[in-house]
Amino acid sequence: MIQTTRACIFSGLLLLSGMGWGQTALRAWNTHPDGYPVTEAMKSFIAEVATQTKGKYKIELFSNGSLGDQPKAVAMLKAGEVDVAEFNSGPLSDVAPGLKAFNLPFLFSDTTHMFRYLDGKVGDHLATQLQASGFVVLGWYNGGARSIFCANKPITRLEELVGQKIRVQQSDVYIEMVKLLGATPVVMPYKDVLDGLQQGKVDCAENNMVSYESTGQYKAAKYMLQTNHVISPEALVVSTKLWDRLSDAEKAVFKKAGQSSALLMRDLWEKRVATARAAVLKDGVQLSNVKDFSPYIRKMSPLYGKYMGDPSVRGELFEIIGNQ
Numbered sequence: 001m002i003q004t005t006r007a008c009i010f011s012g013l014l015l016l017s018g019m020g021w022g023q024t025a026l027r028a029w030n031t032h033p034d035g036y037p038v039t040e041a042m043k044s045f046i047a048e049v050a051t052q053t054k055g056k057y058k059i060e061l062f063s064n065g066s067l068g069d070q071p072k073a074v075a076m077l078k079a080g081e082v083d084v085a086e087f088n089s090g091p092l093s094d095v096a097p098g099l100k101a102f103n104l105p106f107l108f109s110d111t112t113h114m115f116r117y118l119d120g121k122v123g124d125h126l127a128t129q130l131q132a133s134g135f136v137v138l139g140w141y142n143g144g145a146r147s148i149f150c151a152n153k154p155i156t157r158l159e160e161l162v163g164q165k166i167r168v169q170q171s172d173v174y175i176e177m178v179k180l181l182g183a184t185p186v187v188m189p190y191k192d193v194l195d196g197l198q199q200g201k202v203d204c205a206e207n208n209m210v211s212y213e214s215t216g217q218y219k220a221a222k223y224m225l226q227t228n229h230v231i232s233p234e235a236l237v238v239s240t241k242l243w244d245r246l247s248d249a250e251k252a253v254f255k256k257a258g259q260s261s262a263l264l265m266r267d268l269w270e271k272r273v274a275t276a277r278a279a280v281l282k283d284g285v286q287l288s289n290v291k292d293f294s295p296y297i298r299k300m301s302p303l304y305g306k307y308m309g310d311p312s313v314r315g316e317l318f319e320i321i322g323n324q
């Protein structure tokens, strides 16, 4: 009798949660809104996993950083509180130092150049490093090319960045980079940057064209200097806590869905960069080009020296620089 009652209560709870027998509910974290290539690619990943496992895995996507900012989500995924996530290589390099090579400035000419390494043995090595830290890479996404934009005055030359307060994400390389420019790095969660620019907590920030547009940061910081200083990857990951519970067949499904979502993301990315660029220009953003990159690269040389001397990053750097 007691057992029947318990079974009834359990079925009731399942119904209330929208879950069926044998279904597993998982949580996915993402910092971007609907329509952003990352979000759309994650939705396609979730749908493919559901179809291929006949509804066994029901993944709920929490977008817009609603479960917390990226460094917090990295910790949540490691702890198994979140099962799936899409992270930028900046905050992720805290757990896989080799990724710092991919945050170094002026290393790649474009994202195709970057993916040559990520889609090969460097990417495989990083994935192994990440797995040892609790993150299984299912696909490398595109983090785009990042540039600097400022609120109060047009920035057209390197010297004009001296003394500016520039928002950065939590990542050693970004902090060091801004210091080498003679500016002050201010670590701030992604969702606070628009307010930060509007309220003068920071003078400038740096990001790719799509994030600049989708967050509305371009409305507060209308002067962009197209430095393309970092061309970096992002990763769709699941926790090893989840991974270790999957059967081999399920692992194959997750892997395949991750790979297809990465290809979709990269495809959506290129189109979205073009529309974002057109939208900000229409709204009066002033874009300036860098005429000569040599002084920027010279300023960054202590960073290259430092990471060449760091055994946890050197291997990746040698592979990239040695196989240009």
Ligand code: BDP
Residues within 6 Å of the ligand: 031, 070, 087, 088, 143, 168, 169, 189, 190, 206, 207, 208, 211, 234
């Ligand atoms: C965006 C990345 C996101 C970063 C964010 C930031 O997609 O993962 O965390 O920049 O700067 O472009 O915080």
